[in-house]
Amino acid sequence: MTEKCVFDVPQSVIDRATHYCPGCQHGTIHRLVGEVLDEMKLREDTLLVSSIGCSVFLYNYLDVDAVEAPHGRAPAVATGVKRARPDNFVFTYQGDGDLASIGLAEIVHAANRGERLSVVFVNNTVYGMTGGQMAPTTMVGQKTTTCPSGRCPESQGLPIRMSEIIAQLGGVAYCARVAVNTVKNLGQAKKALRRAFEVQATGQGFGFVEFLATCPTNWRMTPVQANERIAAELIPYFPLGVFKDAPKEECA
Amino acid sequence: MAERIFIKGNEAIAHGALAAGCVCYFGYPITPQNDIPEFMSTAICEAGGQFVQAESEIGAVNMLLGAAAAGKRAMTSSSSPGMSLKQEAISYMAGSELPGVIVNMNRGGPGLGDIGPSQGDYFQAVKGGGHGDYRTLVLAPATCQEAYDLTIAAFDLAFAYKNPVLILGDAILGQMKEPVTAWKPEARSADEAASWRLSGAKGRPKRLIKSLFLEDGALAGQNLRLKEKYERMKAEIRFESFQCEDAELVVVAFGSIGRIAKSAVRTLRAAGFKVGLFRPITLFPFPSEALAELARQGKRFLTIEHNLGQMVEDVRLSVLPHADSAFFGVMPGNLPMPDDFEQPIRDCLGG
Ligand SMILES: Cc1ncc(C[n+]2csc(CCOP(=O)(O)OP(=O)(O)O)c2C)c(N)n1
Ligand code: SF4
Numbered sequence: 001m002t003e004k005c006v007f008d009v010p011q012s013v014i015d016r017a018t019h020y021c022p023g024c025q026h027g028t029i030h031r032l033v034g035e036v037l038d039e040m041k042l043r044e045d046t047l048l049v050s051s052i053g054c055s056v057f058l059y060n061y062l063d064v065d066a067v068e069a070p071h072g073r074a075p076a077v078a079t080g081v082k083r084a085r086p087d088n089f090v091f092t093y094q095g096d097g098d099l100a101s102i103g104l105a106e107i108v109h110a111a112n113r114g115e116r117l118s119v120v121f122v123n124n125t126v127y128g129m130t131g132g133q134m135a136p137t138t139m140v141g142q143k144t145t146t147c148p149s150g151r152c153p154e155s156q157g158l159p160i161r162m163s164e165i166i167a168q169l170g171g172v173a174y175c176a177r178v179a180v181n182t183v184k185n186l187g188q189a190k191k192a193l194r195r196a197f198e199v200q201a202t203g204q205g206f207g208f209v210e211f212l213a214t215c216p217t218n219w220r221m222t223p224v225q226a227n228e229r230i231a232a233e234l235i236p237y238f239p240l241g242v243f244k245d246a247p248k249e250e251c252a
Numbered sequence: 253m254a255e256r257i258f259i260k261g262n263e264a265i266a267h268g269a270l271a272a273g274c275v276c277y278f279g280y281p282i283t284p285q286n287d288i289p290e291f292m293s294t295a296i297c298e299a300g301g302q303f304v305q306a307e308s309e310i311g312a313v314n315m316l317l318g319a320a321a322a323g324k325r326a327m328t329s330s331s332s333p334g335m336s337l338k339q340e341a342i343s344y345m346a347g348s349e350l351p352g353v354i355v356n357m358n359r360g361g362p363g364l365g366d367i368g369p370s371q372g373d374y375f376q377a378v379k380g381g382g383h384g385d386y387r388t389l390v391l392a393p394a395t396c397q398e399a400y401d402l403t404i405a406a407f408d409l410a411f412a413y414k415n416p417v418l419i420l421g422d423a424i425l426g427q428m429k430e431p432v433t434a435w436k437p438e439a440r441s442a443d444e445a446a447s448w449r450l451s452g453a454k455g456r457p458k459r460l461i462k463s464l465f466l467e468d469g470a471l472a473g474q475n476l477r478l479k480e481k482y483e484r485m486k487a488e489i490r491f492e493s494f495q496c497e498d499a500e501l502v503v504v505a506f507g508s509i510g511r512i513a514k515s516a517v518r519t520l521r522a523a524g525f526k527v528g529l530f531r532p533i534t535l536f537p538f539p540s541e542a543l544a545e546l547a548r549q550g551k552r553f554l555t556i557e558h559n560l561g562q563m564v565e566d567v568r569l570s571v572l573p574h575a576d577s578a579f580f581g582v583m584p585g586n587l588p589m590p591d592d593f594e595q596p597i598r599d600c601l602g603g
Contacts, residue, residue: 043453044452044453044454044455045452045454046452046453047321047322047450047451047452049318056464059460059462063453063458064452064453064458065450065451065452065453065458065459065460066450066458066459066460066461066462067317067318067321067348067450067460067461067462068344068348068460068461068462068463068464069314069317069318069344070314070317070340070341070344073310073311073314073317073341076306076307076310076311076312076314076315076318077314077315077317077318077321078318079304079311079314079315079318080276080278080314080315080316080317080318080319080320080321080322080326081318081319081321081322081450082318083276083302083304083315083318083319084275084276084302084318084319084322084323084324084326084443085322085324085450085451088322088450088451088452089452105307105308105310105311106307106310106311106314108307109306109307109311113304
């Protein structure tokens with residue numbers, strides 16, 4: 001009987017150990033990105049803009065051309081890349097500190113201009129790389145090294161819901177929030193990612209997918225506890241779903 | 253026959269960029285350089301390129317970084333407060349060895365300052381400006397023709413050295429109108445020739461453009477490679493030397509102030525004074541050796557700048573131990589006349 005391979009490393013993913021902590025979902029999300037790039041046959045056309053944070057080394061794990069952007073500026077760098085090479089597939093991969101804090105202006109304006117880009121936004125409610133400080137997405141009451149008694153909305157505001165903001169902007173063709181905490185959600189996350197990539201490939205506009213993700217290390221949890229927190233705490237405040245799926249509004 | 257056009261210095265830079273094959277321009281409004289984005293908003297699109305009015309100077313310069321990574325000839329322009337915002341990305345471009353042209357039409361500072369001419373950004377331009385150990389090539393035009401010519405040179409230099417190139421002008425140069433002979437360099441497609449550019453990993457290993465070097469000794473290696481590159485840039489040194497041969501006193505001044513000082517030198521020459529003008533055109537690399545040679549010949553020096561004294565430090569480093577340099581500074585907010593420089597020059601000659 002001949003053996004049939006049913007599961008393998010995607011061609012777009014380099015088969016090597018990652019530097020992520022155990023239970024970190026950056027690796028899972030990388031794999032989904034690789035699978036979708038493969039399925040859409042985009043690997044050879046892809047230009048990745050990597051950002052600052054734990055995922056800066058994404059370029060070591062994906063077998064695609066890549067450039068590193070300053071903290072928060074990936075959407076502007078990607079705008080330049082895409083304007084220079086409109087025939088290539090361009091995407092950014094950004095954490096919540098990167099996209100929702102320092103880079104808020106860049107993401108809002110790239111989305112609003114309807115740049116033909118795809119954005120993979122990984123929301124783990126904390127600054128991972130710098131050691132677990134408060135992020136704009138940190139949950140009320142969540143303890144971090146810069147809000148040691150828990151985030152207090154009175155002095156620190158409420159967690160920012162980026163997908164809801166992005167979906168309002170005219171240039172956006174697709175915007176969704178997903179999670180990879182269950183097999184079912186994983187399947188839906190991949191569908192959303194594919195759709196976000198498709199709206200770029202078909203020139204319809206800007207595609208955005210927010211992933212709710214774990215950071216067991218800075219949440220001070222085991223990988224299993226961290227995964228359970230997604231369903232128990234994060235999804236009720238950051239609802240999953242498609243917030244927009246419509247072509248970019250064209251000028252008259 | 254080459255076309256003669258009557259344009260502002262700002263427009264000369266924009267025309268020069270298009271002649272040099274610039275296909276992407278990213279800008280953000282700030283006085284006194286708005287003619288550049290305004291011109292580009294139609295001209296570069298008509299030429300088949302891309303114009304983006306970015307959300308900020310930070311956005312604009314990072315778009316430049318992206319287009320440069322894609323191997324395209326691209327430019328951004330701004331003025332002083334905007335240049336401060338661009339410094340982070342310029343440091344990243346230097347660290348990642350990316351070519352790009354950045355124009356600063358220097359206005360008065362610090363802070364919001366004023367919108368008049370100044371040379372207060374000399375240190376920022378020539379000493380790195382952003383974080384880390386890096387340099388950018390800096391070109392300082394004094395006429396609209398030079399603004400055109402040096403912009404064309406800037407693109408070639410940026411690609412030759414894979415390094416950001418700054419054009420440092422001011423409100424005088426940006427706003428004055430002069431006839432310019434428009435010429436076109438030989439067409440070259442820098443983008444498709446570049447072996448480092450990002451274009452998609454089709455039939456070749458993937459490429460990576462980065463400035464993060466964490467492995468043991470990797471950053472040291474990169475910084476030493478960059479140092480070696482900055483040394484090689486000395487081949488690009490340019491300056492104007494006017495009646496310096498028999499001069500007792502050499503006036504050192506750059507950009508618009510260099511041009512105004514030249515008028516003062518001419519007047520004083522006609523009156524029999526032995527004075528010359530040395531005008532650095534590349535501010536980095538600085539024409540130190542040429543100044544040192546004049547110092548060895550026993551000449552004395554007066555540096556004139558539109559600031560509290562910045563380039564004078566480089567002049568002194570160049571001419572020591574044979575000579576020193578006196579300094580005369582005009583403050584921003586004033587548009588100096590050649591007459592303003594005559595007395596300080598006479599004082600130096602008499603002393
Ligand atoms: C201009 C600038 N400010 C601050 C930093 C430090 N820094 C590095 S990573 C990071 C936070 C990243 O957090 P996030 O985007 O949430 O990504 P994660 O590490 O959680 O994946 C910060 C603040 C930097 N590199 N550059
Ligand atoms: S610190 Fe958090 S985000 Fe970073 S690798 Fe570890 S688990 Fe992942």
